[in-house]
Amino acid sequence: MLPTRAAASHVTWAAVEPGFHVASRDGEYVGYAERTVDGHFVGFDGRSTPVGRYISLAEAQRAVESAPANEDQPVLSRRAQGAFQAAAALSGIVAIGTFAAAVFTLPML
Incomplete structure (x- = not known):
């Protein structure tokens, strides 16, 4: 269109x-x-x-x-961004560990 x-x-x-x-x-x-x-x-x-x-x-x-344009204002402070990035990284590590544990504990067919 x-x-x-x-x-x-x-x-x-x-x-x-x-x-x-x-x-x-x-x-x-x-x-x-x-x-x-x-x-x-x-x-x-x-x-x-x-x-x-x-x-x-x-x-x-x-x-x-x-709607007001908020382009100049950061969405999150650097400290908050760092905390969320650390939490995301930790979540990824836990997910990989869980996947690995599931793969290695499954019986071989």
């Missing part, structure tokens, strides 16, 4: 698939609007944070376009 341009806000909306519309401004990702199973639309900002639930696509698009 062809993208449509909202003249006032300079946001381009592209229908990626039925019920899923992605917004960009000057080539930069802005957010998206997605249809729910009950026919409503949920708008999401540039960090995929829901900005609201709306009856129409136009309402969801307006909400996405007017």
Whole structure:
């Protein structure tokens, strides 16, 4: 499908698939609007944070376009990022250990 341009806000909306519309401004990702199973639309900002639930696509698009841009603010502090990375690494080690234990304890057929 062809993208449509909202003249006032300079946001381009592209229908990626039925019920899923992605917004960009000057080539930069802005957010998206997605249809729910009950026919409503949920708008999401540039960090995929829901900005609201709306009856129409136009309402969801307006909400996405007017959502504040938080590009300057880090999502997590460095300390929090380090903690999550350590937890992810530990989870991976545990998963590998569990897999190895399962493989080596299975009887040979």
